[in-house]
């Protein structure tokens with residue numbers, strides 16, 4: 263074996279240090295100079311005078327003025343697999359993204375408890391400097407194997423993972439071309455990156471193709487971002503078509519699999535399995551640990567170089583604590599559970615299709631949803647959606663509305679999350695009640711709704 267090349271090693275180390283220093287300098291907070299304005303009497307800033315606070319106040323006041331109880335921040339006092347308790351009453355829960363109903367299984371809880379016993383709870387440091395644990399390394403191997411990529415990296419939040427990806431990989435002079443319905447975390451990443459961005463109409467690969475035909479030459483790197491299963495509409499893109507577009511224009515493609523991993527594909531491996539696409543044709547696969555894996559955190563899956571780049575350069579990884587021990591162990595136990603029992607995925611898919619056909623039989627509008635885990639029922643008016651959600655709770659079902667500005671007012675909806683633990687009777691019952699309330703709401707005035 264030749265002796266190690268000390269000069270190369272040294273220059274590698276020097277460039278690593280230089281990179282770290284550069285990242286550190288760029289992200290170091292600048293001193294804030296106080297203007298002394300907007301002090302409360304106690305001398306500290308009064309945040310009720312913050313411009314954004316007026317929007318919060320308007321949103322809260324709107325419900326009060328209309329006399330409608332806000333369904334947001336409903337506090338559950340206890341949970342069982344597909345039930346939650348509110349004000350002392352157990353109701354069927356359709357608002358949990360524990361898609362495979364693993365959260366309360368002994369298998370998953372047992373692994374989490376064992377991890378706490380072995381390691382405590384916290385990783386106690388950034389992984390770069392003292393927080394690296396075998397649980398992290400093992401989890402990442404399992405995730406990469408599950409999704410079908412060379413490597414993977416786990417981070418403490420799905421939202422932070424998206425922000426880190428976009429803001430670390432792109433900068434001024436680059437372009438992010440993103441589906442108009444993509445998650446907030448992508449847009450926050452774009453803001454932080456300083457890259458230009460453009461949105462394309464939902465799922466419209468032809469639009470993206472045409473746009474890039476004229477715009478591509480203006481940018482250095484271009485990233486196209488789509489989701490595996492959209493979190494508001496429950497529909498999926500045509501992945502092969504997006505791959506054609508990214509090849510034609512020499513761009514990168516990122517797929518956010520937050521809602522599709524564990525759900526799409528015969529064994530839950532996500533959109534690539536579902537649409538029979540080779541995962542290595544996608545540069546960046548991102549997923550969360552908080553949904554089908556019933557933990558908390560996010561992951562990046564792709565080439566070893568991508569993962570290494572993020573491991574050394576993403577501020578949200580380098581300057582943040584490692585994933586907590588029970589969260590890492592839970593995610594790993596969930597991967598095991600899915601690999602050992604893909605029937606869970608198949609049963610979930612069967613229930614989702616049952617939901618869609620039953621909703622259609624009841625003349626409920628399922629929008630563009632393809633009937634996988636995220637199933638909207640379009641109501642078309644925010645106030646009505648809130649009213650129906652409140653009435654459903656009284657009838658024994660927890661289903662949350664999605665209203666303007668999260669979606670346009672005319673497409674306000676009830677968003678159902680389907681779980682493996684639901685059954686046909688529960689689904690039929692909640693949809694029948696929804697259909698009755700939907701009909702009632704059509705002829706009701708605002709005053710009548712306010713009166714209950």
Ligand SMILES: Cc1ncc(COP(=O)(O)O)c(C=O)c1O
Pocket residue numbers: 419420421422424445447489493518520521550551552553558559560
């Ligand atoms: C599409 C999508 N990406 C990313 C996230 C962020 O994931 P997390 O909630 O795990 O931070 C979400 C959250 O719901 C999401 O829907």
